Amino acid sequence: MSKISLRSVNVMQYKMPLREGGSLPALALADDGFTYVVKFRGAGQREKALLAELLGGEIARLLGFKVPELVFARLDAAFGQTEGDEEIQDLLKSSQGLNLGLHFLSAAVNFDPAADVVSGDLASAIVWLDAFITNVDRTFRNTNMLMWHRELWLIDHGASFIFHHTWENWEKHAKGPFPLIKDHVLLPRAEKLEEVDAAFKRILSPESLWQIVNSLPDEWLKAMGETGTVEVWKQVYLDFLLLRLKHSEIFVNQAQNARKALV
Structure with missing residues (x-):
């Protein structure tokens, strides 16, 4: 059963929230050394937003549009425990496991x-x-x-x-x-x-x-x-x-x- 191949990364450092809309994505550094805009499964529409993001983004890529690379971004249970903002800490706690990252286009x-x-x-x-x-x-x-x-x-x-x-x-x-x-x-x-x-x-x-x-x-x-x-x-x-x-x-x-x- 064939499927497209998305890379998997581990989120290492929460850098800053992107307070646009209700989903509260964030810039985060992963273990491959790159920065990603991470969409969290614990936010807003939860996993359905991530499913739509993956489907829509990869269909767009198939059609020839320029779309930032999508990766599976994993958060472990300890991630975010030192975060001072209670709203963000709750979001990170509810987003343990597999999330979705988009390669950050610096200076876009x-x-x-x-x-x-x-x-x-x-x-x-x-x-x-x-x-x-x-x-x-x-x-x-x-x-x-x-x-x-x-x-x-x-x-x-x-x-x-x-x-x-x-x-x-x-x-x-x-x-x-x-x-x-x-x-x-x-x-x-x-x-x-x-x-x-x-x-x-x-x-x-x-x-x-x-x-x-x-x-x-x-x-x-x-x-x-x-x-x-x-x-x-x-x-x-x-x-x-x-x-x-x-x-x-x-x-x-x-x-x-x-x-x-x-x-």
Whole structure:
């Protein structure tokens, strides 16, 4: 059973919290000598945010986007005991075990839609990706994109796959539109959605998607507390992606109609 290969690191030093949003990620030094933005399983949406981060980030990478390397970041029981902030200490205590890290892009700056130019091709590709994975969090308020060495990098996909917060009617979600695409920061520039749709459907084969889905850690899936086995939930994620891809014209049309209302 094939899967993508993510490196594993041990978190050695908590450097500083990144107080953006409710998930309280942090900069941390790992035993490989690199600094990572660590997303903790004890925060906010817990393991489901990490599952979405891994799925969304690696699908974006498969499609050719620049995404910081994702690693499995392990915290042992002793980590964070000297932390003075009680909120952070509680977070670290509840995040023992496997977490997710994104390689820290030093000196990167937030994407500025008023100043940074994005081509119609790239804008269309990013809008398509976010409609595909139902990512609610790439707006003017929070673009979740960085400029690093004059290139655009995608970050923070933990608010994707909104169906998995209830698991109800996942087939309906898979075949449905994505109305929140109207708030996407790059939608006004997304003029080539049909061309992107055709190109991306050739890349996203069942085999490649399964390699990503099969990389979801059993530890996170079991921690969701849902009825069913790890194999069942992996199959649901894969079926959701394949069904959504099969009916991509629905969310593409939704995005095109939303764009017409803007331009």
